Amino acid sequence: xxxxxxxxxxxxxxxxxxxxxxxxxxxxxxxxxxxxxxxxxxxxxxxxxxxxxxxxxxxxxxxxxxxxxxxxxxxxxxxxxxxxxxxxxxxxxxxxxxxxxxxxxxxxxxxxxxxxxxxxxxxxxxxxxxxxxxxxxxxxxxxxxxxxxxxxxxxxxxxxxxxxxxxxxxxxxxxxxxxxxxxxxxxxxxxxxxxxxxxxxxxxxxxxxxxxxxxxxxxxxxxxxxxxxxxxxxxxxxxxxxxxxxxxxxxxxxxxxxxxxxxxxxxxxxxxxxxxxxxxxxxxxxxxxxxxxxxxx
Amino acid sequence: xxxxxxxxxxxxxxxxxxxxxxxxxxxxxxxxxxxxxxxxxxxxxxxxxxxxxxxxxxxxxxxxxxxxxxxxxxxxxxxxxxxxxxxxxxxxxxxxxxxxxxxxxxxxxxxxxxxxxxxxxxxxxxxxxxxxxxxxxxxxxxxxxxxxxxxxxxxxxxxxxxxxxxxxxxxxxxxxxxxxxxxxxxxxxxxxxxxxxxxxxxxxxxxxxxxxxxxxxxxxxxxxxxxxxxxxxxxxxxxxxxxxxxxxx
Numbered sequence: 001x002x003x004x005x006x007x008x009x010x011x012x013x014x015x016x017x018x019x020x021x022x023x024x025x026x027x028x029x030x031x032x033x034x035x036x037x038x039x040x041x042x043x044x045x046x047x048x049x050x051x052x053x054x055x056x057x058x059x060x061x062x063x064x065x066x067x068x069x070x071x072x073x074x075x076x077x078x079x080x081x082x083x084x085x086x087x088x089x090x091x092x093x094x095x096x097x098x099x100x101x102x103x104x105x106x107x108x109x110x111x112x113x114x115x116x117x118x119x120x121x122x123x124x125x126x127x128x129x130x131x132x133x134x135x136x137x138x139x140x141x142x143x144x145x146x147x148x149x150x151x152x153x154x155x156x157x158x159x160x161x162x163x164x165x166x167x168x169x170x171x172x173x174x175x176x177x178x179x180x181x182x183x184x185x186x187x188x189x190x191x192x193x194x195x196x197x198x199x200x201x202x203x204x205x206x207x208x209x210x211x212x213x214x215x216x217x218x219x220x221x222x223x224x225x226x227x228x229x230x231x232x233x234x235x236x237x238x239x240x241x242x243x244x245x246x247x248x249x250x251x252x253x254x255x256x257x258x259x260x261x262x263x264x265x266x267x268x269x270x271x272x273x274x275x276x277x278x279x280x281x282x283x284x285x286x287x288x289x290x291x292x293x294x295x296x297x
Numbered sequence: 298x299x300x301x302x303x304x305x306x307x308x309x310x311x312x313x314x315x316x317x318x319x320x321x322x323x324x325x326x327x328x329x330x331x332x333x334x335x336x337x338x339x340x341x342x343x344x345x346x347x348x349x350x351x352x353x354x355x356x357x358x359x360x361x362x363x364x365x366x367x368x369x370x371x372x373x374x375x376x377x378x379x380x381x382x383x384x385x386x387x388x389x390x391x392x393x394x395x396x397x398x399x400x401x402x403x404x405x406x407x408x409x410x411x412x413x414x415x416x417x418x419x420x421x422x423x424x425x426x427x428x429x430x431x432x433x434x435x436x437x438x439x440x441x442x443x444x445x446x447x448x449x450x451x452x453x454x455x456x457x458x459x460x461x462x463x464x465x466x467x468x469x470x471x472x473x474x475x476x477x478x479x480x481x482x483x484x485x486x487x488x489x490x491x492x493x494x495x496x497x498x499x500x501x502x503x504x505x506x507x508x509x510x511x512x513x514x515x516x517x518x519x520x521x522x523x524x525x526x527x528x529x530x531x532x533x534x535x536x537x538x539x540x541x542x543x544x545x546x
Contacts, residue, residue, distance in 0.1 A: 194351050195388035199402035199454060200378040209401060213392050 068258075075260035079252045083264050086248035090234040093162070093244070097169040097234075098227055105174040109181035110207065126178070133175035139236055142168040146240030165237030173230050180222045184215035221284045228276050232269065301363070302327045302458055302489045303348065308357035310343055317343045319513035321357070325491065330484045332500035332521075333493040335510035336536060341493035342385075344510070345460040348491065349382045362457060378406060381451030382460040385467050387443045389435040389450070395422070396431045399450045407454065414453070421449045425479055441472030445479055452483075459483065461492040497537075497546040501525050509533045 031039050057063060111119075112126040133141070145168050150159035158164075188211050196206035235246035243251075245265050252261035301324060308321040317340045325331055333341040346352045348359060350366060350373050359367045366376045390398050399421065400414040409417070422428050425445050435443055444464055451459060461480065465473045477499050484490065484503050494500055500507055500521060507524040509517040509532075517524060517533045525546075528534045540546045 191384065191386055191388045192390065194346075195384065195390070198349055198351060198377055198380075198382045199450070200374045200406040201402060202374055205405050209405065210390055214390075217392065 070259050070263050072258055072260045075252075075256060075258045076264055079249065079261040080264045080267075082252065083245050083248050083261060084268060086243065087245040087265070087268055089162075089242070089244035090231070090246075093165055093169065093234040093237060094227075094231050097166050097173065097230060100166070100170045101173045101177050101230070102223075104170060105177035106181055106212075108174060108178035109185060110212075112178070112182055113185050113207075115203075130175045130178055133172050134179070136172075138168070138172045138233055139239065141172050142236055142240055145171075146237070161237070161240050161242040164240065165234075165242055169230060169233065169237070173226060173233075176226055177223065180219050180226065181215065183222075184219035185211060187218055188214045218287075221280050221287060224276070224280045224283070228273055228280070231273060235265075300327050301325070302329070302361070303491070304358075304360040305344075305348070306358045306360075308344070308347060308359065309355045310340075310347055310352060311355055317513055318347070318354075321513075321515055323508065323515060323518070325489065327489050328487045329505045330488075330490045330492065330503055332504035332507045333491065333510055334495075334497065334500060334507060334524075334536075339510040340513045341510055342462050345382065345462050345491060345493055348458075349377060349380050349460055351382075374406065378454055379457045380460060381454060381456035381458070382462065383444070383447050383451050383464050385463040387435070387440070387447045387467070389443055389447055391435050394432050394434055395427065395438070395446050398435070398446060399453045402450070403453050418449070418453055421452055422446075425449055425482075426475075439472060440468045441475045444468065444472075444476045448476075448479055448483075457489065459488055459490045461490060461494070463493050463495065465494070465496055495545070497525070497540055509536065511536070 031042055108126050108129060111122050112130075114122055142165065146161060146164040149157060149164065192210055192214070193206055196210040197203070201209070234244065238244055238247040238250070241247075245268065249261035249265045253259055303323070303325040305321050305323045308318050309316070310318040317338075321340075321344055323331070333344065335341055343352060347354050348361070354367055357367070358365060361376065361379060364371070364376070389395075390401070393401065396415070396418060399418040400411070403409045403414040403417065404411055407414075419428065419431065422431055425448070427442065427445055427449065430438060430442060430446070435446070438446065444467075448461075448464070464480075465476050468476065473496070477496065480490070480492070480499075481503060492500070492504075502521075504521045506518060507521045508515045509524060509528070509530070511532050517528060517530045524533065525537065528537060537546065
């Protein structure tokens with residue numbers, strides 16, 4: 001049994017993926033271990049703590065201004081439905097990009113795994129692509145493509161902002177996802193390839209039926225992490241003028257000099273991304289347990 | 298007069314600076330069962346992997362059923378269809394059921410209809426006592442069962458020659474017998490086999506010829522009675538003595 005998992009990544013600022021290491025929530029487990037009395041103490045202490053904290057916040061000088069600017073109830077009521085509707089544009093951006101990324105990144109990863117000297121130029125192309133688009137800030141790619149290409153005025157080239165938004169996100173995220181796939185491909189033990197080839201399967205057939213199904217299964221958690229990052233990055237497309245949730249919040253905010261619309265958008269994001277992150281963490285933990293059990297056999 | 302199944306001439310293989318095979322010469326007739334014995338690192342596994350073209354060779358020539366398989370431009374996949382190999386570590390595909398493991402290559406490589414491949418697989422699984430495991434995944438099987446499935450998977454391609462690479466070495470002792478029984482049945486059925494093994498008692502029973510490999514050459518080659526009872530070479534004698542001392546013969 002091989003114990004080599006997908007390549008571990010080092011966390012860098014701005015990387016949408018969370019840092020490596022223990023990621024399961026350890027908030028509640030000590031309580032569960034200690035039983036009823038400690039649960040009661042935790043509840044009382046939590047209630048007291050938050051009452052004190054909110055009293056301090058509410059009685060701080062300037063709280064009235066903060067509340068008005070960020071947490072205006074009336075503004076929230078007006079903005080939230082608009083922003084939620086505009087968020088559908090982000091969802092559309094995300095869904096279309098995600099499907100394209102999954103396919104395109106797989107092509108890049110397979111290109112990079114082609115063996116032999118004949119395929120050197122193809123491998124090189126894949127390496128240059130992943131290096132380049134992992135190195136350039138997403139916002140630059142969006143600007144260059146979203147403003148730059150339509151400005152050329154070449155006939156037949158679409159000038160839809162939505163289109164160039166999708167293209168930019170696909171280019172940037174495919175570079176990351178291709179690396180995730182590649183780590184997965186490399187984590188499948190060489191003996192699997194030997195077994196497949198020894199049965200007369202061609203290189204392509206071995207890849208398709210034996211290597212990729214195992215590789216993709218192993219990288220589902222990191223893939224999901226990348227897609228949480230992608231969801232958040234869809235707001236960047238607003239900067240080339242696409243009217244989506246962030247832009248809508250900006251318009252609302254500028255009209256009233258109030259920041260509550262941005263808070264409303266933040267709420268939308270939190271509601272969606274926090275459960276997804278928890279789900280991924282649970283998957284990772286389950287995967288780790290399964291792998292440890294496998295090694296123990 | 299038996300026909301020639303495998304002919305190996307002057308086979309050399311090196312990994313970087315380490316020359317593992319230093320000139321192997323061997324001819325195997327059809328229906329012969331050759332057991333390769335020798336210490337770990339003597340080149341048994343490498344030799345088998347070379348015959349299946351899993352390792353490119355550095356010098357020499359291998360001919361299988363009259364066709365030189367080490368020649369330029371041969372269809373590697375076509376040759377591998379004739380030669381089944383079973384590995385020490387089973388190497389079943391963990392994401393597929395036993396049935397899929399066995400039928401994958403017949404369907405994709407031999408282009409058998411799925412129903413034909415299925416019935417052939419069931420027949421083989423049944424013959425080796427695995428009929429009830431068809432829909433299990435490999436990680437639910439014991440090592441012995443997994444190795445039997447690996448043998449069935451190779452047999453489903455209807456190979457002319459089987460290569461067995463220390464197929465019992467990764468098994469718990471109580472599971473070795475069930476795998477050896479399968480191999481005995483294959484031998485009784487006339488399968489041409491090259492078997493790298495550390496099971497000396499088994500080799501003595503089953504082999505038509507035993508080859509002792511030492512430092513990348515076949516040092517001694519003969520019928521099992523001669524190799525085990527009256528080895529000519531001093532090093533063969535010492536190797537067998539160590540096996541006896543370890544209580545394995």
